[in-house]
Amino acid sequence: MRTRPLKVALLGCGVVGSEVARIMTTHADDLAARIGAPVELAGVAVRRPSKVREGIDPALITTDATALVQRGDIDVVVEVIGGIEPARALITTAFENGASVVSANKALLAEDGAALHAAAEKYGRDLYYEAAVAGAIPLVRPLRESLAGDKVNRVLGIVNGTTNFILDKMDTSGAGYSEALDEATALGYAEADPTADVEGFDAAAKAAILAGIAFHTRVKIGDVHREGITEVTAADIASARRMGCTVKLLAICERASDGASVTARVHPAMIPLSHPLASVREAYNAVFVEAEAAGQLMFYGPGAGGSPTASAVLGDLVAVCRNKLGESTGPGESAYTRLPVSPMGEVVTRYHISLDVADKPGVLAQVATVFAEQGVSIDTVRQQGKDGEASLVVVTHRAPDAALSGTVEALRKLDTVRGVASIMRVEGE
Amino acid sequence: MRTRPLKVALLGCGVVGSEVARIMTTHADDLAARIGAPVELAGVAVRRPSKVREGIDPALITTDATALVQRGDIDVVVEVIGGIEPARALITTAFENGASVVSANKALLAEDGAALHAAAEKYGRDLYYEAAVAGAIPLVRPLRESLAGDKVNRVLGIVNGTTNFILDKMDTSGAGYSEALDEATALGYAEADPTADVEGFDAAAKAAILAGIAFHTRVKIGDVHREGITEVTAADIASARRMGCTVKLLAICERASDGASVTARVHPAMIPLSHPLASVREAYNAVFVEAEAAGQLMFYGPGAGGSPTASAVLGDLVAVCRNKLGESTGPGESAYTRLPVSPMGEVVTRYHISLDVADKPGVLAQVATVFAEQGVSIDTVRQQGKDGEASLVVVTHRAPDAALSGTVEALRKLDTVRGVASIMRVEGE
Incomplete structure (x- = not known):
């Protein structure tokens, strides 16, 4: 085992960051054995330096996150501050300065993942983010690798x-x-x-x-x-x-x-x-x-919480550190299919529609006609009457969402429909 | 993308192997894009060469698995023949001859995994085996990497x-x-x-x-x-x-x-x-x-079946091929804790015991005394009588398995216990 430690910079020390720091300390021997080298917390960037942070050497605390990721001796940056900026700039700076990145930042990855992946690839670094989706549940790795x-x-x-x-x-x-x-x-x-x-x-x-x-x-x-x-x-x-x-x-x-x-x-x-x-x-x-x-x-x-999210972060940290030692990188972005994303109107789904209607003959026929005109097939209808008012609950068969929302639009215009009480899609059947 | 293909040797072409070969053909472009190089089926070792194998070039079929893994130009050997030998010898020969191995062989890995891992490490190859446990369910990778x-x-x-x-x-x-x-x-x-x-x-x-x-x-x-x-x-x-x-x-x-x-x-x-x-x-x-x-x-x-198991094999194949291209290897065996495996007697568990007993006063007291003597605490007892015979169903609290089986032993010796109808452990509470 290599004795020179890999250096980790932690950006953010809230619920997740403090747990990452804690486990890095309490489980240092296990992490070292699994990685093949010790890992050392080399700096922790925070907004409120005066806050007491149990178990973290105060000398590691800094408010200058940029200087931390620019140090040049950092092997892995763990980004758990969230939000778009300054997280994006810090991650890019980390790549430029030799570090791979483990992030839990779903907002940033969903907004600008392609650019971050491109930056990681340009500099030959890893970008791992299991913690960004569903906390401790392994999902990113199974999708990226197992499947x-x-x-x-x-x-x-x-x-x-x-x-x-x-x-x-x-x-x-x-x-x-x-x-x-x-x-x-x-x-x-x-x-x-x-x-x-x-x-x-x-x-x-x-x-x-x-x-x-x-x-x-x-x-x-x-x-x-x-x-x-x-x-x-x-x-x-x-x-x-x-x-x-x-x-x-x-x-x-x-x-x-x-x-x-x-x-x-x-x-x-x-x-x-x-x-x-x-x-x-x-x-x-x-x-x-x-x-x-x-x-x-x-x-x-x-799917959330300090410990579960820290588990995902640390799993990525071990992988990224191993890659560092092996002078390799894990799988990067795989976006070769370039498939377009269709709008919601093209999604095929089912609606559950609850209508307040006048309690008189012919209403159901009128309502059914609207569905038919929009090409939406009805699965079930339940009618309940009380004091001249009635409710009509319609569950449709599968149809394009645009046709279903068009149907609701048309129903609202019927005189006999007093109101659309609720619309909800039906899934999982 | 590299144009020279990575060469794959398939050992075994049954339910799983034929599905692996099929998907390698039908999804060749996807696999190439994900790996960064095309993969080519370079040989298929089978026992019955005369069997018609749809979609597989008959020229690739051989009965000489050893010669196939010794060819020296094979990048990855996929072993789906199962059993201890000749699988073990073939895998070791594959490592010696430059190939990494993807295996679905649970029996071999559970019998001799340490030696196989050591051989893989000695020659700088990968040994992946997601398919050996629970078919398509990603478990090996989440345990080895995510956690x-x-x-x-x-x-x-x-x-x-x-x-x-x-x-x-x-x-x-x-x-x-x-x-x-x-x-x-x-x-x-x-x-x-x-x-x-x-x-x-x-x-x-x-x-x-x-x-x-x-x-x-x-x-x-x-x-x-x-x-x-x-x-x-x-x-x-x-x-x-x-x-x-x-x-x-x-x-x-x-x-x-x-x-x-x-x-x-x-x-x-x-x-x-x-x-x-x-x-x-x-x-x-x-x-x-x-x-x-x-x-x-x-x-x-x-957890089983040709397609699901093939999915796991192919996920490993992609990973191993990527490693090959990157001239790296994935995580090897991690057995540093050297924790001993305790015998069943030390496991703490609960028993559900169903006894046929004589339907007379004092039986429950006798039975309860046996439990007490063995230090096993009773959670619930249900007594049912019919025609001079009775059954007694006892559910225990948690106790070492040795004490529980000792209790059953002692119960069998009681005159009033006609027989132990069933014993089953209770879990998941």
Whole structure:
């Protein structure tokens, strides 16, 4: 074993960074044995240098992250600060100055992954980011490496713990969205500003990364159709229950049936209670991968949190350090298929539509005509009347999303339709 | 991209090998793009050369596997013949002659993995074997690489599809073991000689491989406590049902609580219906991995079959080819912890014991005394009487397996105990 240590610079020392530093210290011998050389924490860039950081030598703390990555003696930079800048500039500077990079930064990778990969390749460095998607669950490596000889056709999963916690609470307790969000915030599952989670930005970034790797193409967060969970109501959840379903925020990446394009989307959807994803509770994540030869695989585990994310970071750190020692690099970006990303309108899906209608003869016929005109075939209709008002719950067969949203548009214009109470896609059947 | 192809020799062209050859042809462009060079099937060693093999150039077929791996121009040998010899000699010869090896051979790796790894290292070659454990499910790579920065404490799972199919049939249809085995054989889930599966040899080999990788030590198949499913009765399954459980053949690898040793075992066990493994149906596999930082991860998918196994082989093939091009090797054996493997007697577990006893006063007191003498604490007792005969079902708390089997021994000697109807361990609680 080499005795000269590999030097690691840690950018960010919050929930994940502090756990990475802690494990690097407590498990130093194991890491050294697995890498073939000791690893040494050479510097930690933080915003608040005065904060007490247990177990970290204060001499390592700096507020000048740029100077740290420019030192020239750093072998690996671990970036866990998140956000676009200064993370992007720091990673690029790290590559220029001889370091490989392990990052947990889903937003940056989903926004500018191609440029970062190009920079890594230009300088002959590694860029690893298992922690950017689904915390501790190995997904990036299985897709990039284990399935490298297979053809992935679909990735479908729950990749955001906060929203799963909220939807699970709504489902089990009958609570409304605000109430469930409050509980998630109180328990630390949701941040003070929950926008990135509840509006689906976090899941969309992960979907972009997964789609890119799975289909060997480039997908940016802007290519991902995104709907959050803020408009999911207790009534939607109750309606799902009546259908033998529950509501989950799903990230879905699909190869078109003709193979010539891909789609990526994040939205709440009803899935049958019998589907394995229906039983993913609290803040857990789970992802299905469907590949031509492998069939259907599922990966399940804690999708966030300091320790699980640190586990993923450290797995990458070991790999990148081994590569450094072997003077090689791991697999870089694989985007050779250059498949275009189709818009949401071309996605084939199913709708569950709940309508408030006048309780009089002929309404169903009118509604059915609208569906027929849009070329959307109806699977089931349930009609409930009370005091001159009635509700009509329609579940469609599979149709292009554009035709389905066109149908909803047309339904809104009917005199007899007082309102569209809810629209939700149905998946996993 | 390099234009000179990497040459692959395929040893074995059965269910898996023919699928590997097929995908290498049909997906040649994808494989080339992902590897960075084309791969060419340079030879296929078979036992029966006269058999028609669709899509394979007859000129590539040979019965002389040794000559094939000795050619000197082979970059990667794919070994899917199974068994100890001639596979072992062929793999070693391949290393000597410049090739890296991708193998699906669980029996050989569990018997002699250390020597094979040493040979690979000596000659600077790769030895990859994702396909040896749980078919298409990425497990070897996640354990070797994704969790390389974490401390795995437990691996627990269903790793044999044949036995899971049989137990699932027994559970859902009430069939006995023989009847369920017949169905499995008729449907192609069980081989004509099902010994390797039903006696737990296959699962034990996988447990040895998983334990070795998970705990960075050496575990051979002979170190694995092994019990098959041939003695599981319809009554056992019914008894499990009454407890809210089902019966699964589990492979369990554990680090002792003091961290100083490990255990590996394969046996049928009752697990609660609420446990995710309880819902693994038919021939599917699923494995839980518990790691210190990552928490609990689950991997699920098809554990056998030509296509799924080929997917795993091809993923390894791509990795090994990339390494070849980069003049590097992937991670080799990691067995630095040198942890001893403790015998089954030291495993802490729970028993479900069903006794036929005389239906008279004092029997329960006698039985309870035996448990107390052996230091085994009783969780629940259920007593059922009929016509002077009675049955007593005892579920214990956790205790060393030696104490539990000692208890059963002592119970058999009691006059009032007519027989021990069944003994089964209880897991997953």
